[in-house]
Every structure is written in structure tokens, then in C-alpha cells.
Amino acid sequence: MNYLSTRALSTNKADRKKFCDILLEGLAPDGGLYLPEHYPQLDEAALARLRSTWASQGYAALAFEILSLYIDDIPAADLKALCEKTYTEAVYGTPQIVPLKKLDDAISLQALSNGPTLAFKDMAMQLLGNLFEYQLARKGEELNIFGATSGDTGSAAEYAMRGKKGVRVFMTSPAGRMSPFQQAQMFSLMDENIHNIAIEGVFDDCQDLVKAVSNDLEFKARYKIGTVNSINWARLLAQVVYYFAGYFQATAANSQQVSFTVPSGNFGNVCAGHVARMMGLPIDKLVVATNENDVLDEFFRTGAYRVRGSADTHETSSPSMDISKASNFERFVFDLIGRDGAKNKDLFDTQLKAQGMFDLGHDPAFAQAAARYGFASGRSTHADRLATIQDVYRKHGVMIDTHTADGVKVAREHLTPGVPMIVLETALPIKFAGTIVEALGMEPDRPAKFIGIEALPKRVVNLPADVAQVKAYIAQHS
Numbered sequence: 359m360n361y362l363s364t365r366a367l368s369t370n371k372a373d374r375k376k377f378c379d380i381l382l383e384g385l386a387p388d389g390g391l392y393l394p395e396h397y398p399q400l401d402e403a404a405l406a407r408l409r410s411t412w413a414s415q416g417y418a419a420l421a422f423e424i425l426s427l428y429i430d431d432i433p434a435a436d437l438k439a440l441c442e443k444t445y446t447e448a449v450y451g452t453p454q455i456v457p458l459k460k461l462d463d464a465i466s467l468q469a470l471s472n473g474p475t476l477a478f479k480d481m482a483m484q485l486l487g488n489l490f491e492y493q494l495a496r497k498g499e500e501l502n503i504f505g506a507t508s509g510d511t512g513s514a515a516e517y518a519m520r521g522k523k524g525v526r527v528f529m530t531s532p533a534g535r536m537s538p539f540q541q542a543q544m545f546s547l548m549d550e551n552i553h554n555i556a557i558e559g560v561f562d563d564c565q566d567l568v569k570a571v572s573n574d575l576e577f578k579a580r581y582k583i584g585t586v587n588s589i590n591w592a593r594l595l596a597q598v599v600y601y602f603a604g605y606f607q608a609t610a611a612n613s614q615q616v617s618f619t620v621p622s623g624n625f626g627n628v629c630a631g632h633v634a635r636m637m638g639l640p641i642d643k644l645v646v647a648t649n650e651n652d653v654l655d656e657f658f659r660t661g662a663y664r665v666r667g668s669a670d671t672h673e674t675s676s677p678s679m680d681i682s683k684a685s686n687f688e689r690f691v692f693d694l695i696g697r698d699g700a701k702n703k704d705l706f707d708t709q710l711k712a713q714g715m716f717d718l719g720h721d722p723a724f725a726q727a728a729a730r731y732g733f734a735s736g737r738s739t740h741a742d743r744l745a746t747i748q749d750v751y752r753k754h755g756v757m758i759d760t761h762t763a764d765g766v767k768v769a770r771e772h773l774t775p776g777v778p779m780i781v782l783e784t785a786l787p788i789k790f791a792g793t794i795v796e797a798l799g800m801e802p803d804r805p806a807k808f809i810g811i812e813a814l815p816k817r818v819v820n821l822p823a824d825v826a827q828v829k830a831y832i833a834q835h836s
């Protein structure tokens with residue numbers, strides 16, 4: 359399997375890459391994102407084989423089968439071992455790893471948040487940690503991951519990379535602005551290769567530092583700076599697996615269809631659903647659920663993709679979906695417009711830069727987003743989240759987090775009789791306890807391993823939002 363950039367010109371085949379070439383990379387050199395040259399097609403026999411792999415050998419074996427379709431530069435035995443090491447009952451708490459919980463006859467929740475940091479990002483990041491360690495050892499290289507977080511991504515990255523050979527993590531976060539639970543999760547890690555840097559400023563200041571360091575090519579090369587952001591193809595690929603596991607649990611035969619509703623921000627999670635559907639997994643609808651930051655809902659309703667400035671990006675009670683532009687969205691648009699790299703470059707490079715938007719509303723391709731690719735969308739507000747959390751708790755006795763509540767609210771607007779709807783549970787309620795207390799008047803349950811973490815010793819340095827000082831810290835500690 360070869361990979362191409364979403365801005366690649368079809369005439370140029372020389373710049374195609376292998377999986378391991380793009381594993382440690384972010385954007386392609388032309389500014390695009392990597393995608394496989396084609397999506398492997400699963401016929402009836404192949405799908406039947408995967409169902410039986412899932413039923414008899416479980417998640418890690420299913421992951422190995424699916425990853426093997428996209429990775430041909432890691433020996434099969436090694437890839438299998440990496441999957442087995444990653445997806446264990448010890449880490450995820452159940453033998454199914456991603457069990458379905460039925461809410462009612464129409465809707466089930468798929469639990470993706472039982473990993474180390476209680477959000478779905480662990481599903482991919484845990485694999486990435488093992489893949490990075492493996493690949494760096496093979497090449498005899500080291501990597502310094504430098505990132506910015508307002509919560510979920512940074513903690514998932516740290517828990518995935520802690521103790522891994524050849525990798526260090528330098529994670530900036532806005533001082534005092536994460537929830538006490540999130541701070542405790544990250545700052546209580548005592549591993550020598552994990553460096554928490556609290557920046558005097560807001561999240562945007564942290565992101566600016568990352569940009570400044572990435573733009574200093576000399577420093578970047580000298581200190582082997584890398585990232586683990588959501589555009590990484592390996593992360594997206596790892597997420598494809600749980601769509602299969604959800605489908606096999608919700609259906610008895612491969613003639614049946616299901617729909618998924620996905621709480622969305624950067625379009626990474628639902629893009630993995632798109633890939634699964636393109637491979638032939640019988641998915642009817644892929645429903646994109648946003649909060650008040652409705653860039654994606656607006657696109658699927660109107661065809662206009664209009665990124666927001668930071669002043670128009672709302673701080674909401676589902677903060678992991680507070681985005682102003684959806685960094686993975688370019689991947690889907692590439693498929694939607696017939697994989698025309700030149701046109702994609704015009705949309706995402708020229709038009710977006712010049713006008714902050716592009717409009718496919720009158721492009722015949724836009725009609726296919728729903729008809730051919732199954733996409734639908736909806737949005738919710740803080741009041742909707744509170745009402746949905748209350749309703750799901752009263753009717754079903756299940757506590758859901760604010761992001762999952764966005765999903766359930768929108769899923770209920772897109773039900774088709776006879777087609778099971780699976781809502782992806784992207785975090786556990788304990789991560790966003792304040793809003794749960796507001797909705798239900800009680801604290802959410804806390805998994806045993808997190809009891810008392812706020813009182814643990816903390817390992818964090820405080821620095822001003824100053825590029826030179828942050829660079830000096832990285833240099834000293836790598």
C-alpha cells in the first residue's frame with residue numbers, strides 16, 4: 359500500500375510513500391494530509407472472515423487483520439505482537455475492549471473511553487506509542503514530541519508514550535486552565551521521558567509556541583521534534599477498527615446495516631468511519647454531531663465550509679469539540695471531489711487562505727456527501743446537553759459525558775426504523791464532572807484507579823509564553 363497527499367497531482371506518482379515513512383510525520387510537504395492510494399475492498403467472504411476473527415479471537419486480532427491491509431512494511435508477526443500488546447483487557451477493563459451498551463431498541467453506546475485517560479483518544483494513541491517505539495528502535499532514532507493541549511490529547515499522548523524508549527514528550531498547557539482532574543492526570547506522571555510545561559497564558563499561546571518551534575527548521579531537525587496531532591494517519595487507521603467491532607456487535611449477519619453518530623471536532627473520529635464505509639462495511643449513515651462550534655454541521659447542511667476565528671470559537675461544556683477548523687476534513691473533501699488534488703489545493707490552500715471559506719453548495723459533488731457517502735449532521739447547545747444527560751440517566755440509568763450527550767441528542771434526530779444506531783461514547787462523565795453536577799445534582803462515578811489523584815505529587819515546570827525559554831528547556835532535557 360502506498361500513500362499520497364490530498365494535494366497530490368494525479369500525474370505525479372514519484373512522491374508516494376509507505377506507512378512507516380509517514381508514521382512519524384505530520385503534514386505532507388505540499389501541506390496536504392496523507393491517505394492510502396485506494397481503500398481495500400472487502401467482499402462478502404472477507405467481511406465474513408473478519409466477523410469470525412472478531413468472534414473467536416477478539417479485538418487485537420481484528421485490529422491486526424485491518425491494519426495489515428494498510429501496512430506492508432512491518433513484518434506480520436511484529437504487527438500482530440504490537441496489536442496484542444496494545445489492546446488488552448488489563449488496559450481497557452473488558453474482554454471486548456469496546457463493548458456496546460444498549461440504551462433502548464434504537465440506540466446503543468459504544469464504549470471507547472475505558473483506556474488510561476478515559477477518552478476515546480486512547481484507542482489510537484496507545485497503539486501509536488507502541489508503533490513509535492518499534493519504528494524508532496528499528497531506525498536507531500529518537501523523537502521529541504512537542505505539543506499543546508487543553509486536556510484530552512495531551513494526557514492521551516503522555517499515557518501512550520510514558521516509559522517508551524527513544525521518545526520524550528514535552529507538553530505545554532495553559533497554566534491553571536485545565537480541570538483539576540485533567541491537571542492531576544497529566545502532572546502526576548513521574549516518568550522521566552514526560553515533561554509537563556505549564557505556560558503562563560491561554561491555549562492559543564501554547565499553540566503559537568508549537569508553531570514557532572515547528573517553523574524553526576534548524577531547531578526542529580537538530581532536536582528531532584515531532585508531533586502526535588490528530589492528522590496523523592496511524593491514529594486515524596487505528597480508529598477504523600472499532601467501527602468494525604461496533605458493527606459486528608450490533609448485527610447478527612453482514613446483510614444488515616447500522617448507522618453511527620460521532621461527536622466531532624477535528625473530524626478525525628468520523629473520518630475513520632468514512633474509511634470503514636469506503637472499505638465496504640455496511641454503514642447506512644455517518645452522523646456528525648457538533649456543539650455550538652458548528653463548522654461541520656454548517657457544511658453538511660449547506661455545502662459551505664467556513665472556518666471561524668478565535669473570537670467566534672465558543673467555550674462550551676463539551677470543550678474537546680471547541681474547534682474553529684476541522685483539521686482532518688480535507689481528507690473527506692478529497693474523496694468527495696473525486697480525489698482531484700489540484701482542486702483540493704485550490705479549496706484548502708487558495709480559497710480558505712484568501713476568504714476563510716469555500717462553498718461547494720452548487721457543486722454536484724456536494725449532493726453526494728449524503729447520497730453516496732452517507733453523511734448527515736446536527737448540532738446541540740449547552741441546554742440540549744443538560745437535558746440529554748438528564749433524560750438518559752432517568753430513562754436508562756446511564757450517566758453520559760457532555761460530548762457523548764451531543765452525540766445522543768443528534769442521533770435521536772436521525773433514526774431510521776430497522777437500522778441500529780450506534781453513538782460513540784468519546785469520554786467518561788468523570789472528566790467533565792462540573793456539567794454532570796449541573797445536570798444531575800450529583801458527582802459522577804470515579805474509576806478506582808483515579809480516586810485521590812488530585813492529592814498526588816505533581817511534576818510540572820512553569821514557563822512564560824516565550825519561545826526562547828521553551829526551546830532552552832527542550833534543549834536541556836533532550
Ligand SMILES: *Cc1c(COP(=O)(O)O)cnc(C)c1O
Pocket residue numbers: 477478479510511588621622623624625626627628678679761784785
Ligand atoms: C477529541 C474529542 C472529540 C472530537 O474528536 P475528533 O476526532 O476531533 O472529531 C470528541 N469528544 C472527546 C471527548 C474528545 O476528546
